[in-house]
Amino acid sequence: MSKILVFTEFQNGKIKRSSQELLQFAATTGNTVAALVLGSTDGAQAAHHGATEVLFSADAGFNSYNPELFTVATAEAIQKSGATVVLASSSSTGKDLFPRVAAKIKAGVVSDGIEIKITGDDVKVKKPFYSGKCFATATFENTNVKIVLMRPNQLPVAAADVSKSATVTELTFTKPSLKTIIKDIVKGTSEKLDLTEANIIVSGGRGLKEAGNFKMLNDLADVLGATVGATRAVVDAGWVGHSMQVGQTGKTVAPSLYIAVGVSGAIQHLAGMSGSKVIVAINSDPNAPIFQKATYGIVGDAFEIVPALTAEFKKVLAH
Amino acid sequence: MKVFVCLKQVPDTETKIKILPDHSGIDTAGIKWVMNPYDEFAVEEAIKFKEKNPTAQVWAITAGPKARAVEVLRTALAMGADEAIVINAENMDAITTAEALAKVIQAEGGAHLVLAGKMAIDNNQSSVPQMVAEFLNIPHTSVVSKFEATPESFTVERDADGGTKEVVQLMSPALVAANKGLNLPRYASLPGIMKAKKKVIKEIEFSTLGIAATEQKVKYAGFELPAEKPAVKLLTGDATAQAAALVQALRNEAKVI
Ligand SMILES: Cc1cc2nc3c(=O)[nH]c(=O)nc-3n(C[C@H](O)[C@H](O)[C@H](O)COP(=O)(O)OP(=O)(O)OC[C@H]3O[C@@H](n4cnc5c(N)ncnc54)[C@H](O)[C@@H]3O)c2cc1C
Numbered sequence: 001m002s003k004i005l006v007f008t009e010f011q012n013g014k015i016k017r018s019s020q021e022l023l024q025f026a027a028t029t030g031n032t033v034a035a036l037v038l039g040s041t042d043g044a045q046a047a048h049h050g051a052t053e054v055l056f057s058a059d060a061g062f063n064s065y066n067p068e069l070f071t072v073a074t075a076e077a078i079q080k081s082g083a084t085v086v087l088a089s090s091s092s093t094g095k096d097l098f099p100r101v102a103a104k105i106k107a108g109v110v111s112d113g114i115e116i117k118i119t120g121d122d123v124k125v126k127k128p129f130y131s132g133k134c135f136a137t138a139t140f141e142n143t144n145v146k147i148v149l150m151r152p153n154q155l156p157v158a159a160a161d162v163s164k165s166a167t168v169t170e171l172t173f174t175k176p177s178l179k180t181i182i183k184d185i186v187k188g189t190s191e192k193l194d195l196t197e198a199n200i201i202v203s204g205g206r207g208l209k210e211a212g213n214f215k216m217l218n219d220l221a222d223v224l225g226a227t228v229g230a231t232r233a234v235v236d237a238g239w240v241g242h243s244m245q246v247g248q249t250g251k252t253v254a255p256s257l258y259i260a261v262g263v264s265g266a267i268q269h270l271a272g273m274s275g276s277k278v279i280v281a282i283n284s285d286p287n288a289p290i291f292q293k294a295t296y297g298i299v300g301d302a303f304e305i306v307p308a309l310t311a312e313f314k315k316v317l318a319h
Numbered sequence: 320m321k322v323f324v325c326l327k328q329v330p331d332t333e334t335k336i337k338i339l340p341d342h343s344g345i346d347t348a349g350i351k352w353v354m355n356p357y358d359e360f361a362v363e364e365a366i367k368f369k370e371k372n373p374t375a376q377v378w379a380i381t382a383g384p385k386a387r388a389v390e391v392l393r394t395a396l397a398m399g400a401d402e403a404i405v406i407n408a409e410n411m412d413a414i415t416t417a418e419a420l421a422k423v424i425q426a427e428g429g430a431h432l433v434l435a436g437k438m439a440i441d442n443n444q445s446s447v448p449q450m451v452a453e454f455l456n457i458p459h460t461s462v463v464s465k466f467e468a469t470p471e472s473f474t475v476e477r478d479a480d481g482g483t484k485e486v487v488q489l490m491s492p493a494l495v496a497a498n499k500g501l502n503l504p505r506y507a508s509l510p511g512i513m514k515a516k517k518k519v520i521k522e523i524e525f526s527t528l529g530i531a532a533t534e535q536k537v538k539y540a541g542f543e544l545p546a547e548k549p550a551v552k553l554l555t556g557d558a559t560a561q562a563a564a565l566v567q568a569l570r571n572e573a574k575v576i
Binding site for chain 1: 330332333334335336338345356357412413414417418440441442443444445446447448449450452453454457458459460461462464474478479480481482483484485486487488489490493498499500533534535536537538539540541542543544545548549551552553554558559561562563565566568569570573575576
């Protein structure tokens with residue numbers, strides 16, 4: 001039996017869904033599951049999702065993400081735990097941190113995993129290339145530690161089992177003298193999930209005509225608990241920020257439901273979202289390429305369809 | 320004072336990907352190769368830095384198959400880079416690429432600043448910049464959309480998940496990986512293009528860098544296209560009827576709501 005170390009992330013004191021996915025998945029592989037918790041003493045939540053060992057450090061330095069500090073602590077945790085597989089989420093932190101950790105401990109790392117198979121020590125990961133224009137399967141060689149960063153929402157999550165507990169150990173490590181100083185953190189105004197974690201996305205394109213009309217999409221998104229995305233055309237026009245761009249030079253997303261409104265479906269946009277489970281296209285042009293990727297299509301005027309859809313969802317979801 | 324810009328050549332974003340019959344990779348025949356879009360921001364920032372710091376020299380560096388990879392260096396030279404180095408190599412994973420880049424940067428006397436794009440749009444790994452920083456033992460910030468330099472340090476803004484911005488100070492030397500929004504990359508000027516054509520590009524064979532084959536950690540196989548989607552189901556009627564039919568389908572058929 002080998003050991004899997006799961007790097008856990010928290011938001012407002014709660015373990016993120018993406019970390020729950022990884023812990024629960026790790027527990028199904030028959031390996032020992034250890035969790036790394038940086039910035040908190042709370043090992044219980046990780047235990048409730050399947051960890052039987054927890055390594056934690058409540059050092060105040062972990063309250064914000066500092067690549068140097070996190071690299072040293074994570075590398076130390078991997079070595080101390082004896083884990084041969086490390087799982088983390090392909091989040092802003094995971095993607096920044098683990099390549100550096102991999103270089104430090106000379107390990108292999110694969111990011112953006114969408115399917116993973118672990119048999120004993122053997123790890124296979126499927127991931128998109130060209131933002132989803134094709135896929136390939138990664139295997140590891142010449143490495144004692146295999147690091148996989150999984151995209152959120154790819155693995156099932158069951159309810160926490162609060163009867164479970166874990167052995168909790170404090171992680172000790174030698175603090176490096178830091179050449180990175182976090183000066184300030186300006187929280188995003190949105191309370192919504194990031195696009196890469198969202199289960200439902202409502203995306204708008206140039207068909208919305210002007211920036212102000214994104215309000216219509218926000219209203220629909222609010223009813224659905226969705227996150228709003230956009231095409232590059234409207235990001236370049238300055239209607240919305242780049243953090244909202246979906247596509248080959250934006251974010252690659254794979255929610256359960258992607259609603260594209262006034263989006264033509266350019267190859268670069270399709271690359272970033274065609275992995276979505278269900279795609280809805282709302283477009284006035286029946287020949288728009290987006291319809292070739294869509295599950296459901298409405299040929300019509302966004303300004304009539306979207307409000308009607310918002311009203312209909314409100315009605316149905318109220319019950 | 321040297322500024323290194325790490326570059327990658329990738330297929331143009333318009334490229335329709337075709338898979339090789341043995342699924343070992345993509346068919347590169349007929350592909351138009353361009354500078355990775357995020358790397359353009361890195362080159363622009365390096366040139367802006369040079370404009371403010373006249374003693375700075377911008378070195379463009381890439382690792383890839385020499386015959387075509389030099390083109391990405393010519394583009395950088397045409398934009399205003401001073402020198403260029405190609406590491407002739409094929410089929411390396413992220414860690415060997417980063418090690419090669421770091422070794423060459425060190426051999427050239429090290430860098431005051433290393434710039435790169437936050438991600439290459441071909442393999443979407445977002446790994447090489449952070450790894451280069453680790454091999455060079457310098458601090459880094461990735462996904463940067465704002466950059467300011469003083470002689471001792473750099474202050475940058477990092478775009479984290481959910482629209483959050485982190486303001487980070489890095490003691491120099493440091494590595495910064497660029498996001499869109501950092502600047503507006505300039506077009507190469509005609510004299511720049513002429514000059515770039517004549518410039519001698521330094522060539523280094525990967526095999527001379529002393530990186531063992533066992534340093535390679537990750538292998539990719541089984542390349543495949545996404546599954547074909549069934550034809551779209553169009554919903555008909557007036558706006559209200561279409562909306563009702565869609566909500567019905569999403570709830571009862573697709574079961575995603
Ligand atoms: C290097 C490079 C990288 C790129 N990366 C990306 C990327 O990451 N993401 C991305 O999205 N794009 C990217 N693009 C841009 C891409 O090629 C397209 O230009 C862009 O996606 C088009 O955006 P759009 O669909 O909003 O606009 P358009 O193509 O103009 O489409 C607007 C659509 O709205 C429809 N419409 C108009 N009025 C209405 C109405 N009243 N109701 C309903 N529908 C209506 C129209 O029929 C049309 O289909 C990239 C381009 C390049 C060159």
